[in-house]
Amino acid sequence: MSTIAIPNETLPRTGIAATLPAPAPLADADRKPLTKKETAADHPTWCPGCGDFSVLALYYKLIEKRKMLHENICTVAGIGCSSRFPYFVQAHGAHFIHGRALAFASGVSLSRPDLHVFVFGGDGDAFSIGGNHFTHTARKNIKLTYVVMDNFVYGLTKKQTSPTSPIGFKSKTDVGGSTDRPVNPMKQAISAGATFVGRATATNLPHLLKLMEAAMDHDGFSFIECLSECIEFFPGAFDAAIPRKGGTFTEIPAEHDVTDEYAAYKLCDAPWPGVFGTFYKVDRATKNANEAKLITDSRAKLAGVPDWQILQRNFDRMK
Amino acid sequence: MSDNTSTATPNDSSRTSAITESVIRIAGDSQDGIQAIGGFLARLAGRSEQEVMTFMTIPSTISGGPSIFQVRIGSGEVLSAGDEADVLLCFYDHSYANHISSLKRGGIVLYDSDHVTPKEDMLSVYRHVGVAISSLTVEAIGGTGRDKGKNIYALGLIAKMFDLNVPKLTKLIEERFGGKDPSIVANALNCFNGGYGHQIQGLIESFRFEHAEKTGAPQVVMSGNEALAYGIIAAGVRFGAGYPITPWSEIMELLRRELPKYGGMFVQTEDEIAAISMAIGGSYAGRVSVTGSSGPGISLKTEALGWASMAEMPVVVIDVQRGGPSTGMPTNQEQSDLNIACFGGHGDSPRVVLAPSSVEDCFYTAIEAVNIARKFSTPVIILSDQAIATRIEAFPCPDLQNICQDISPDFTPVADHKPYDLTAADGVTRHIAPGTRVASGKYPVATGLEHDELGHPTGSGKLHTQMNAKRRNKLRKLASELPVPKIYGATEGHVLLVGWGSSKGPIEEAVKLGRSQGEAVSGLHIKYINPLPNGLENLFNGFTHVVVCEINDEGLYGHGQLASLLRSRYCDPRIKSVTKTDGLPWKVKDILTRALALTK
Numbered sequence: 001m002s003t004i005a006i007p008n009e010t011l012p013r014t015g016i017a018a019t020l021p022a023p024a025p026l027a028d029a030d031r032k033p034l035t036k037k038e039t040a041a042d043h044p045t046w047c048p049g050c051g052d053f054s055v056l057a058l059y060y061k062l063i064e065k066r067k068m069l070h071e072n073i074c075t076v077a078g079i080g081c082s083s084r085f086p087y088f089v090q091a092h093g094a095h096f097i098h099g100r101a102l103a104f105a106s107g108v109s110l111s112r113p114d115l116h117v118f119v120f121g122g123d124g125d126a127f128s129i130g131g132n133h134f135t136h137t138a139r140k141n142i143k144l145t146y147v148v149m150d151n152f153v154y155g156l157t158k159k160q161t162s163p164t165s166p167i168g169f170k171s172k173t174d175v176g177g178s179t180d181r182p183v184n185p186m187k188q189a190i191s192a193g194a195t196f197v198g199r200a201t202a203t204n205l206p207h208l209l210k211l212m213e214a215a216m217d218h219d220g221f222s223f224i225e226c227l228s229e230c231i232e233f234f235p236g237a238f239d240a241a242i243p244r245k246g247g248t249f250t251e252i253p254a255e256h257d258v259t260d261e262y263a264a265y266k267l268c269d270a271p272w273p274g275v276f277g278t279f280y281k282v283d284r285a286t287k288n289a290n291e292a293k294l295i296t297d298s299r300a301k302l303a304g305v306p307d308w309q310i311l312q313r314n315f316d317r318m319k
Numbered sequence: 320m321s322d323n324t325s326t327a328t329p330n331d332s333s334r335t336s337a338i339t340e341s342v343i344r345i346a347g348d349s350q351d352g353i354q355a356i357g358g359f360l361a362r363l364a365g366r367s368e369q370e371v372m373t374f375m376t377i378p379s380t381i382s383g384g385p386s387i388f389q390v391r392i393g394s395g396e397v398l399s400a401g402d403e404a405d406v407l408l409c410f411y412d413h414s415y416a417n418h419i420s421s422l423k424r425g426g427i428v429l430y431d432s433d434h435v436t437p438k439e440d441m442l443s444v445y446r447h448v449g450v451a452i453s454s455l456t457v458e459a460i461g462g463t464g465r466d467k468g469k470n471i472y473a474l475g476l477i478a479k480m481f482d483l484n485v486p487k488l489t490k491l492i493e494e495r496f497g498g499k500d501p502s503i504v505a506n507a508l509n510c511f512n513g514g515y516g517h518q519i520q521g522l523i524e525s526f527r528f529e530h531a532e533k534t535g536a537p538q539v540v541m542s543g544n545e546a547l548a549y550g551i552i553a554a555g556v557r558f559g560a561g562y563p564i565t566p567w568s569e570i571m572e573l574l575r576r577e578l579p580k581y582g583g584m585f586v587q588t589e590d591e592i593a594a595i596s597m598a599i600g601g602s603y604a605g606r607v608s609v610t611g612s613s614g615p616g617i618s619l620k621t622e623a624l625g626w627a628s629m630a631e632m633p634v635v636v637i638d639v640q641r642g643g644p645s646t647g648m649p650t651n652q653e654q655s656d657l658n659i660a661c662f663g664g665h666g667d668s669p670r671v672v673l674a675p676s677s678v679e680d681c682f683y684t685a686i687e688a689v690n691i692a693r694k695f696s697t698p699v700i701i702l703s704d705q706a707i708a709t710r711i712e713a714f715p716c717p718d719l720q721n722i723c724q725d726i727s728p729d730f731t732p733v734a735d736h737k738p739y740d741l742t743a744a745d746g747v748t749r750h751i752a753p754g755t756r757v758a759s760g761k762y763p764v765a766t767g768l769e770h771d772e773l774g775h776p777t778g779s780g781k782l783h784t785q786m787n788a789k790r791r792n793k794l795r796k797l798a799s800e801l802p803v804p805k806i807y808g809a810t811e812g813h814v815l816l817v818g819w820g821s822s823k824g825p826i827e828e829a830v831k832l833g834r835s836q837g838e839a840v841s842g843l844h845i846k847y848i849n850p851l852p853n854g855l856e857n858l859f860n861g862f863t864h865v866v867v868c869e870i871n872d873e874g875l876y877g878h879g880q881l882a883s884l885l886r887s888r889y890c891d892p893r894i895k896s897v898t899k900t901d902g903l904p905w906k907v908k909d910i911l912t913r914a915l916a917l918t919k
Binding site: 010011013014015016038041042069070071072073074076084086087090091092093094095096097100103104105106107108110111112114115132133135136287291294295297298299302306307308309310311312314315317318319 | 362365366494537538539540541545549552553557558560577579580581582583584586588589590592593594596597598599600601602603604605606608622623626630693694716717719720722723725729731732733734735736737738739740743744747748749751752753754755756757760761762763764765766767768772775776
């Protein structure tokens with residue numbers, strides 16, 4: 001059989017600067033927590049006053065507080081203002097296509113359980129173009145954390161109606177006011193089978209940090225809707241949830257049973273601006289764990305058998 | 320059937336002729352298990368070190384519908400499934416009516432006399448042999464009133480007719496039905512023995528294949544889809560994602576079943592877009608991953624494919640072509656995805672396209688695709704098609720110990736890394752996987768935005784120009800490494816028949832046929848579709864006409880898809896094409912007749 005000879009070789013790595021010193025052989029345990037200076041990358045391109053800055057600042061803080069190592073963090077995003085996130089973080093990152101960040105991140109999470117996989121995005125990315133992936137990533141309970149910075153408007157394309165825009169919202173695509181019923185992200189997530197569902201605002205930082213930590217610690221698909229104001233195209237959208245602007249920030253009462261799906265649904269219908277905290281949290285086997293079990297079971301009888309011999313057995317049956 | 324010698328003696332009803340090859344067409348309905356008969360014959364041929372090639376059509380209806388399986392077994396080189404059948408086995412009147420014309424004049428039609436009434440005017444043209452297959456099957460398995468198993472009964476008849484190796488066939492039947500309820504194996508063997516022991520009335524001779532030359536290596540028998548899937552595993556791929564669509568599904572089913580044995584996994588996703596996105600995520604995570612599809616599924620994947628071009632992320636996409644556009648003809652053969660494979664998507668998004676020519680080539684092409692993807696950090700599309708996917712061939716068992724690869728990611732820390740380094744040697748950069756520590760503290764972003772060398776967004780026209788050149792030039796580098804294909808036949812002549820993908824066999828057979836008729840015809844098979852290997856123009860120069868034979872439409876400007884690509888590449892008006900879209904593989908005679916008519 002003639003095929004072109006691209007041998008089974010270890011390919012040389014490229015793009016590596018030879019002039020820099022090799023990395024210090026420091027044990028991971030001896031490495032200091034990363035400071036904001038070390039985790040910050042490009043200066044964010046967001047408008048001054050954008051709610052997304054808070055989420056980014058808390059992500060740096062989370063990395064520092066939980067002593068995550070640069071190389072083990074993977075930040076993934078789709079398309080939108082908030083999806084510029086990976087450029088602003090010094091960690092392995094991917095800026096994928098519109099709406100498909102969860103599918104991409106699932107590929108990372110499933111094949112690399114050693115990484116912390118975080119996905120950031122906006123409401124259009126999550127609930128419109130990526131709606132199908134949102135549903136199925138939740139259903140499959142893929143281990144990753146998804147923070148949706150929900151601003152109720154398309155910002156990057158300059159003010160069109162988004163899937164979470166309230167009825168009556170005037171945009172360039174609904175000059176007379178939006179008439180389509182908005183998505184309720186909490187309900188959507190719970191009904192899809194998400195195992196961690198939380199809601200926060202970009203203005204209550206301690207609360208958001210606490211929720212992000214809980215989400216990260218959750219073994220499964222953890223989803224946070226973070227109300228994050230678009231100062232340019234929907235200013236004041238979330239004032240009703242900001243005490244210093246006369247609003248009220250109502251936390252979910254401590255007695256709420258986070259494993260009670262019906263109770264969680266009821267919280268989703270709380271009058272605007274709704275309630276904040278963990279709506280729903282249950283333990284259910286992740287896709288990662290299910291696949292790992294499938295692998296363990298499949299390999300039970302193959303211990304020590306090299307890959308080529310496993311394949312050879314199949315080929316022998318086809319002789 | 321090529322008769323060599325006949326050991327006939329007058330009035331001997333058991334005359335046996337030695338033959339070198341035979342084409343057997345089995346026609347029935349899709350639930351009759353006729354693929355199983357064909358499969359047994361193909362695997363028997365493989366075990367007997369004979370060449371074998373099959374061809375099948377399946378209805379795209381949910382249950383039932385006419386279906387055929389054609390198997391060509393030969394003691395010499397078998398290049399196609401054959402234009403005409405030597406033997407037609409048909410179960411119903413409709414199978415008889417639709418396929419009798421595929422039989423060679425004087426060929427044998429073996430029919431189920433319980434269901435088929437031969438046509439008067441055909442009796443003199445073909446040798447008719449009627450056997451009450453349905454009722455005899457019921458009898459053979461003890462009169463349960465069901466004729467399930469008539470395919471195996473018919474296999475017994477064929478085994479008798481061709482003096483096939485009964486112990487080997489029995490073993491195959493036991494392997495196929497073993498492991499289930501023991502009564503199933505017993506029933507199958509009863510059917511087989513019933514058919515084999517039946518005294519066929521009206522059959523004046525039987526046939527025996529001449530011994531094939533020993534090739535040395537034992538043969539394996541599988542379909543193109545199986546060969547692609549196993550090739551992907553041999554290449555070291557351990558992650559993939561897909562969405563079911565005919566005829567690609569079989570590959571994902573196999574990978575889903577097999578990969579866990581190797582510590583890998585294959586994910587069935589919610590849609591085609593998620594499938595390619597997840598596979599690209601798997602590649603980004605450090606190890607080239609695979610996805611695939613057919614027909615409309617490929618259209619859906621093009622946006623993410625563009626990302627892989629832009630982000631320079633390796634990924635292998637298998638396209639098992641079928642009749643299009645839209646839902647088209649899902650279970651028919653067509654080669655009409657060449658354009659989308661090479662050019663599908665917005666913007667300039669170079670990618671590699673390879674088209675395997677046979678079942679064996681599917682196995683090796685899969686490995687090659689993975690390695691090109693790794694080496695050039697690029698998406699690679701494998702263009703298979705419905706015919707190659709479903710046909711069964713025998714080929715020498717690959718040397719798996721030396722072929723199987725480990726492509727585990729390398730996490731060695733690096734000092735600094737530029738994922739899109741414009742000064743990289745050979746112009747090719749490769750990514751470092753997440754988990755790799757970068758001492759400088761500057762981490763890369765893989766991106767679909769135009770970017771600088773570190774992967775950060777840019778609006779610079781200069782960088783866009785440089786990066787476009789980087790993405791394009793690395794494929795020019797690949798082109799310079801590709802082997803120039805060899806001409807089949809003389810290097811000079813009147814007509815050069817050019818083909819790609821699964822047409823290789825029929826085209827080479829057309830060359831043989833043409834030369835046997837005194838025509839100055841040669842053949843050229845192009846496996847590397849994008850980029851094309853360098854130097855094809857030198858091969859074309861030896862011929863007055865270059866005729867590309869492809870199974871797609873001639874398009875607005877009168878040329879098939881590869882012909883259009885070659886014309887735009889070489890600006891050579893000698894390049895013409897013969898095309899067709901009847902959903903079936905080429906007939907050797909058609910290729911020759913049409914190509915000669917075009918060049919007279």
